[in-house]
Amino acid sequence: MTIAVDFDGTIVEHRYPEIGEERPFATDTLKMLIKDHHKLILWTVREGKLLDEALEWCRQRGVEFYAVNRDYPEETMKNNPHFTRKLNSIDYFIDDRNIGGLPDWGTIYRMISRHKKWDDIVNEEIKNATMAPYEEVHPKKKPWWKF
Numbered sequence: 001m002t003i004a005v006d007f008d009g010t011i012v013e014h015r016y017p018e019i020g021e022e023r024p025f026a027t028d029t030l031k032m033l034i035k036d037h038h039k040l041i042l043w044t045v046r047e048g049k050l051l052d053e054a055l056e057w058c059r060q061r062g063v064e065f066y067a068v069n070r071d072y073p074e075e076t077m078k079n080n081p082h083f084t085r086k087l088n089s090i091d092y093f094i095d096d097r098n099i100g101g102l103p104d105w106g107t108i109y110r111m112i113s114r115h116k117k118w119d120d121i122v123n124e125e126i127k128n129a130t131m132a133p134y135e136e137v138h139p140k141k142k143p144w145w146k147f
Contacts, residue, residue: 001091002066003033003112004043007054009096017050019057025105027061032109039066043087043095 005011011027013020034040042065046054055068067073071089092112096102103111103118110121 001112002039002041002071002089003092003094004041004087004090005030005065006093006095006097007042007044007046010094010102011058014096016046019053022061023102023105027058027063029105029109030058030063033112034063036113038112041066041071041087041090042068043093044069 008014008016012022030040044051044054071087094108107121110116111118
């Protein structure tokens with residue numbers, strides 16, 4: 001799969017134009033996705049020196065992207081007259097600006113590796129919870145008139 005990943009607020013805490021602290025397990029999860037043969041595209045508003053700093057920050061942590069702000073590494077205005085920064089060949093976007101916010105990176109990995117939607121993961125967790133059904137925890141009381 002091809003996955004677009006935002007940088008600020010997603011891989012790191014939002015401190016733009018500085019680089020914030022890494023969000024827990026972000027780079028570990030990205031490395032696992034790369035190891036699973038997914039193509040990761042860094043999709044960010046950063047350009048120039050700020051983009052170079054973000055890419056170097058990721059490289060130092062073992063994360064190399066397939067492409068940056070484009071569908072494939074060789075894409076340019078010359079070889080694609082319709083080139084824009086809008087990505088067209090993406091299976092998933094990982095971004096802190098999602099409706100509902102950014103799930104934790106463990107949940108993100110489970111969603112991608114198991115091909116599940118957010119609701120599927122939540123429902124699995126509820127189903128697998130160790131809590132007894134409500135009726136077992138709160139048995140019905142006998143009516144007062146029955147002894």
